Amino acid sequence: MPRAKNPLKRIRAVKARYEERLLAHPGVMSVGVGLRRQGDKLTDEVCIVVMVQDKQAIENLPPDQALPGQIEGVPVDVQESGDIVVWEPPSAPETQRLHYVDTMRVAVIALLVLFHTGLIFTPFIRFVLTNRATSIDLTILTVALLHPWQMPLLFLVSGISAYFSLRKRSARRFAQERFRRLLIPFLVGLVLLIPPQVYCDTVSRGIFQGGVIDFYRFYFTLGLQQGYFSWHHLWFILYLFVITLVVLPLLKNPEQGAFGRFIERLGDVVSRRNILLIGALPLMITETLFRGGWPGYYYNLYDDWANVCLFLLVFVYGYVIAANARVQQTLYQTWKPALVIAASITAMFLLQIKLSGDRLSLTYSDPFYYLYTITSAINTWCWLVGIVGLAHEYFDRPWPLMQKASRLSYPFYLFHQTILILIAFYVIPTELSVLAKFLLIVVLTYGITFLAVAILDRVPLLHPLFGIKGNSTKQQLLPGNTSE
Numbered sequence: 001m002p003r004a005k006n007p008l009k010r011i012r013a014v015k016a017r018y019e020e021r022l023l024a025h026p027g028v029m030s031v032g033v034g035l036r037r038q039g040d041k042l043t044d045e046v047c048i049v050v051m052v053q054d055k056q057a058i059e060n061l062p063p064d065q066a067l068p069g070q071i072e073g074v075p076v077d078v079q080e081s082g083d084i085v086v087w088e089p090p091s092a093p094e095t096q097r098l099h100y101v102d103t104m105r106v107a108v109i110a111l112l113v114l115f116h117t118g119l120i121f122t123p124f125i126r127f128v129l130t131n132r133a134t135s136i137d138l139t140i141l142t143v144a145l146l147h148p149w150q151m152p153l154l155f156l157v158s159g160i161s162a163y164f165s166l167r168k169r170s171a172r173r174f175a176q177e178r179f180r181r182l183l184i185p186f187l188v189g190l191v192l193l194i195p196p197q198v199y200c201d202t203v204s205r206g207i208f209q210g211g212v213i214d215f216y217r218f219y220f221t222l223g224l225q226q227g228y229f230s231w232h233h234l235w236f237i238l239y240l241f242v243i244t245l246v247v248l249p250l251l252k253n254p255e256q257g258a259f260g261r262f263i264e265r266l267g268d269v270v271s272r273r274n275i276l277l278i279g280a281l282p283l284m285i286t287e288t289l290f291r292g293g294w295p296g297y298y299y300n301l302y303d304d305w306a307n308v309c310l311f312l313l314v315f316v317y318g319y320v321i322a323a324n325a326r327v328q329q330t331l332y333q334t335w336k337p338a339l340v341i342a343a344s345i346t347a348m349f350l351l352q353i354k355l356s357g358d359r360l361s362l363t364y365s366d367p368f369y370y371l372y373t374i375t376s377a378i379n380t381w382c383w384l385v386g387i388v389g390l391a392h393e394y395f396d397r398p399w400p401l402m403q404k405a406s407r408l409s410y411p412f413y414l415f416h417q418t419i420l421i422l423i424a425f426y427v428i429p430t431e432l433s434v435l436a437k438f439l440l441i442v443v444l445t446y447g448i449t450f451l452a453v454a455i456l457d458r459v460p461l462l463h464p465l466f467g468i469k470g471n472s473t474k475q476q477l478l479p480g481n482t483s484e
Contacts, residue, residue: 008033008046014074015048025067027052036077044329047075055080098160098322099398100391102406105157108150109409109416113449115150116233116417117441118142120424121434123357125297128201128232128417129424135434136357140350148346148376149383151236155311156384158240159318162251171252175245182241185414185467189234193418195219198228200425233417235299242301243312251319263323275330276338276382282313283377291373292364314384321388335389342382345375411453411466419452420445 011033019031034049035042050067055078067078119127122143123134166174199215202208207228208218219228231238250259290306299307321327363369423444427437456462463469 011046011048011074014072018048018071022048022050022067025050027054028067029053034077036075037079044326045075047077050076050078052078052080098396099402100388100396101157101160102402103395103399104153104387104391106402106405106409108153108157109413110446111146111150112233112413113416113420113442113445114142115146116420117424117438117445120428120441121438128197128421129204129428131428131434131437133434135438136354138434138438140353144350144353145346148349148380149342149387152310152314152380153384153387154236155240155243155315156318156321156388158244159315159320160322161318162244162315163319163322166251166253171248174252175248178241178244180464181410181467182237182244185410185465186231186234186237186241188465189237189414190231193414194230194232194234196418197232197421198230200421202228204425204428231299234414235301236413238301239299239308239311240315243308243315247312247316247319251316263320263327266320266324266327275327275334276341276378276385279317279385280378280381283310283381284374286310286313287373287377288370291376292366292369310380314380317384331385332389332392335386335393338382339386339390342379342386345379345382349379407469408453408457411456411468412449414466415452415456416445416449419449423448 015031015033022028022031029051032049032051033046036045036047036049037043048071052067068076070076116127118138118141119125120129121131121133121135122139123136124139124143162174165177169177195216198219199208199212202215208215210218253259286309287306290309294304294306296304296307298304301308321331366372420441424441427441427444430437432440456466457468
């Protein structure tokens with residue numbers, strides 16, 4: 001009989017041919033296909049599982065009662081009944097709460113307050129507001145340390161959520177949900193949350209003088225014509241909306257189609273090869289091709305090819321991780337060396353910033369450009385693998401208030417930068433030290449944003465405008481219901 005292309009089909013075929021003979025053995029309760037068990041843990045090896053009432057050492061059994069260790073090259077694992085594991089294909093794991101994904105989302109969004117406050121004191125780029133006195137040390141501890149992985153991790157988490165969401169609804173319903181959860185809050189934010197930031201920016205630079213009402217007239221007339229229109233931190237929502245719709249035709253059937261078969265084969269490959277290299281390679285290629293021409297400081301979407309490719313790839317990576325158990329297991333086993341590599345590369349980058357007082361900003365003609373972009377790609381991917389594995393290892397369990405925190409993390413993202421800029425607008429002109437200003441802005445931003453989101457949560461009429469889902473237990477954070 002020719003060997004089936006799908007190894008799972010072949011294992012099932014061998015099991016079907018020998019099931020009667022295996023069931024004839026004394027003490028055999030059932031025969032199935034599942035994962036080999038070693039001690040209390042499951043491995044990623046698929047095999048024929050024979051459930052027996054009482055498992056005994058093979059040397060204690062008569063030769064005619066001993067079960068074979070393999071059949072036609074397919075491994076056989078004997079397990080005691082009472083702890084039966086139902087096997088599902090790697091491309092279609094059971095829907096379950098991924099608590100560590102909730103934790104990653106909440107942590108990353110919370111850290112954005114430190115990141116965006118750090119941008120006020122960095123000498124490298126001009127943020128919405130910039131303090132006259134800058135700090136390399138604050139830049140290293142906030143901006144430079146978080147930038148390589150923070151936003152890529154949000155796109156990775158969004159890809160994980162997209163997989164579970166598509167398992168529960170059609171592509172059309174998924175697109176409608178993305179419109180409600182992403183595009184509507186984006187448009188509302190453009191009208192309500194961005195103008196206060198532009199007001200602080202233009203007033204601080206002496207471009208506009210006048211009251212808030214006069215500013216709104218200026219912003220929506222002359223301001224738009226003069227280039228002051230921006231989506232500021234809302235770029236993430238727009239990028240996620242566009243990327244989701246672009247890849248939806250590829251991902252719309254999580255368990256079927258060519259891409260589903262590709263994911264299953266990919267699981268076989270990464271279980272035998274280095275997942276760090278396989279995942280980093282596409283990022284190396286896109287970073288090398290595009291980063292020199294599109295450094296991506298301003299996230300304008302239409303002329304930002306390096307960032308668009310980076311975020312599209314990690315979004316798809318998240319989808320693949322959620323869709324394939326073998327990829328998950330390989331990633332969970334690789335997170336420690338990944339963190340070591342990421343920490344080592346990041347330490348070199350931070351040392352360069354500390355010694356030179358500036359960041360690397362290379363173009364295609366620079367001699368170290370290719371080394372830098374390849375190293376940056378490896379750094380980003382290793383951070384993602386390391387953080388996902390770390391979160392799975394230590395945070396894959398329910399935490400008090402985590403459901404509510406994760407449900408409200410999306411409006412926290414929407415509001416945090418506007419509140420931060422309004423606070424900074426009044427703190428920057430003071431005579432406080434750089435560190436005192438930084439701490440004051442951070443503490444007030446957390447406190448006022450938490451308060452604003454808590455009040456918003458009590459006004460259900462406003463929930464659709466800011467992407468807040470209902471409070472019911474059923475709706476709270478099933479994997480497909482997470483807030484990106």
